[in-house]
Amino acid sequence: PVDIVLSDYKMPDKTGLEVLEEVKQINPEINFVILTAYGTIENAVNAMRVGADDYISKPVNLEELDILIEKIIEHKNLKSEIKFLRDQLQEKYKLNSVISDSPKMQEVLSIVSRAADSKATMLIRGESGTGKEVLAKSIHYISSRKNYPFVAVNIPALPETLLESELFGHEKGAFTGADRMKKGRFELADKGTIFLDEIGDVPLNVQVKLLRILQEQRIERVGGTETLDIDVRIIVATHQDLEAKIKDGSFREDLYYRMNIVSVKIPPLRERKEDILPLLEHFISKYSKENNKGNVEISKEAVDVLLKYNYPGNVRELENIIERAVVLCRDNIITSSDIPNSIRGFRQEDDISLSGSTIAEQVESLEKKLIYDALNKSNGNQTLAAKILGLTERNIRYKIQKYGIKKKPYI
Incomplete structure (x- = not known):
C-alpha cells in the first residue's frame, strides 16, 4: 500500500x-506532497487547499524532504491514534455496553x-453513585x-466566585487575576455536549x-459585551429534589x-438487585486486568454477602468494594473475608422501608430477591x-x- 505520493x-x-x-479518489487517506519550482509556489498553496499535505521547492534538498516526510508520518500516526481512542470511547459508552x-x-x-440524537435538554435524576455521568457520556x-467534545462540569467542585468564569469564560481584565482571555466550558463544548452535574447547586x-x-444558545464572557453563538447539547443531573x-x-x-424536556431517573442499586451479579463480573474482570491478577473468581459465600447489602453508595460503592477485594484476595479467589466488616455484618432487615414504594412493589422486590x-x-x-x-x-x-432474571456464571 502507498502511504505518501510525491x-x-x-x-x-x-x-x-x-x-x-x-x-x-483511490484512497483519501494517502498523503500528498507537491514538488514545485520557484514562481509556482502559489499553485502549490492552492493544491494544499484542495487536499495536498505540503509542498517542497525544487531543486529538492533531500534532508529537507526527509524532515517533511517524517513530519507527515508523525501527523498521520497521531490522527490514527486519536481515531483509535475516539473509537474506544464510543465503544465503551455505547448503550448496549451499559451493564x-x-x-x-x-x-x-x-x-x-x-432522545439521544435530538437537541432537547435532558435531566438525569438519581442518587450519588448511580452512574449519571456514565449515562450522559453514553447519550x-x-x-x-x-x-465533538463531551465536557463534564461538576458544579459543587467549583467555587461560587469562579463558577461564571468557568462556565462562560472571561475577557482579559474582567477581574483581578484575569490576565488573558479564557474560553468557558460552554465554548469548549461547541458542537458537542456539556454535562452539568448537580445542577441544583447552581446559585440563582x-x-x-x-x-x-x-433559550437562545448564546453566551457572553464575563467582562465582555460580545454575544457568542454556540451549538451545544445540554445534559444536567441532580440527586436533589428540585x-x-x-x-x-x-x-x-x-x-x-426549560431543562426538563426529557427526564429519566436512574434507580438506586438496592432497587435493582438483579444488576449486582453482572456488575460483579464486570468489575472483577476490569480490576483483574488492571492489577495483573489473572483469572479472579468469587466464592458463593462472598456473592451472598454482596447480594444482601443495600449499597447506599450505589454502583460506585460496589465498584470500590470489588476493586479492593481483587487487590487483597488470595489465590485469585474473592472470599467473604476480602469484603469489609461493615458489609459482612449488614442485616437485611435494616433495609426494609416502604418509603417511596407501594406494598405491592415491596412484595415484588422481596420475591425477586428470594428467587x-x-x-x-x-x-x-x-x-x-x-x-x-x-x-x-x-x-x-x-x-x-x-x-x-438472567442466569449468570459464578462459582
Whole structure:
C-alpha cells in the first residue's frame, strides 16, 4: 500500500492537481506532497487547499524532504491514534455496553436511546453513585455529536466566585487575576455536549444566565459585551429534589421547565438487585486486568454477602468494594473475608422501608430477591431453586421470566 505520493506540479501529460484528485479518489487517506519550482509556489498553496499535505521547492534538498516526510508520518500516526481512542470511547459508552438486567434500567436506556440524537435538554435524576455521568457520556457517544467534545462540569467542585468564569469564560481584565482571555466550558463544548452535574447547586444569579443559554444558545464572557453563538447539547443531573428547591425559592421554576424536556431517573442499586451479579463480573474482570491478577473468581459465600447489602453508595460503592477485594484476595479467589466488616455484618432487615414504594412493589422486590438467593444457592438450577422456595417448576420459570432474571456464571 502507498502511504505518501510525491508529485511534480507541472508534468507533460497532466498537472499535480489532476494527480492529487485521482489519488484522493483511490484512497483519501494517502498523503500528498507537491514538488514545485520557484514562481509556482502559489499553485502549490492552492493544491494544499484542495487536499495536498505540503509542498517542497525544487531543486529538492533531500534532508529537507526527509524532515517533511517524517513530519507527515508523525501527523498521520497521531490522527490514527486519536481515531483509535475516539473509537474506544464510543465503544465503551455505547448503550448496549451499559451493564444492567433490570427492567427499570432498561426502560431508562430505551428513553435515552430515543432522545439521544435530538437537541432537547435532558435531566438525569438519581442518587450519588448511580452512574449519571456514565449515562450522559453514553447519550453523547451514540448521538451525531460523538466526534465533538463531551465536557463534564461538576458544579459543587467549583467555587461560587469562579463558577461564571468557568462556565462562560472571561475577557482579559474582567477581574483581578484575569490576565488573558479564557474560553468557558460552554465554548469548549461547541458542537458537542456539556454535562452539568448537580445542577441544583447552581446559585440563582448563574441560573439566569443558564436560562438564556437554554433559550437562545448564546453566551457572553464575563467582562465582555460580545454575544457568542454556540451549538451545544445540554445534559444536567441532580440527586436533589428540585421541586422542593423551587418551593423554597432556591431554584428557578422557568429554568426547571426549560431543562426538563426529557427526564429519566436512574434507580438506586438496592432497587435493582438483579444488576449486582453482572456488575460483579464486570468489575472483577476490569480490576483483574488492571492489577495483573489473572483469572479472579468469587466464592458463593462472598456473592451472598454482596447480594444482601443495600449499597447506599450505589454502583460506585460496589465498584470500590470489588476493586479492593481483587487487590487483597488470595489465590485469585474473592472470599467473604476480602469484603469489609461493615458489609459482612449488614442485616437485611435494616433495609426494609416502604418509603417511596407501594406494598405491592415491596412484595415484588422481596420475591425477586428470594428467587435470586435460591438460584444462587442452587448454582442456577431452577428445579432445586423451586424446591427451596416451595414453588412448582412452572411457577418459578414464570417468575424468572416476569422479573427478567438472567442466569449468570459464578462459582
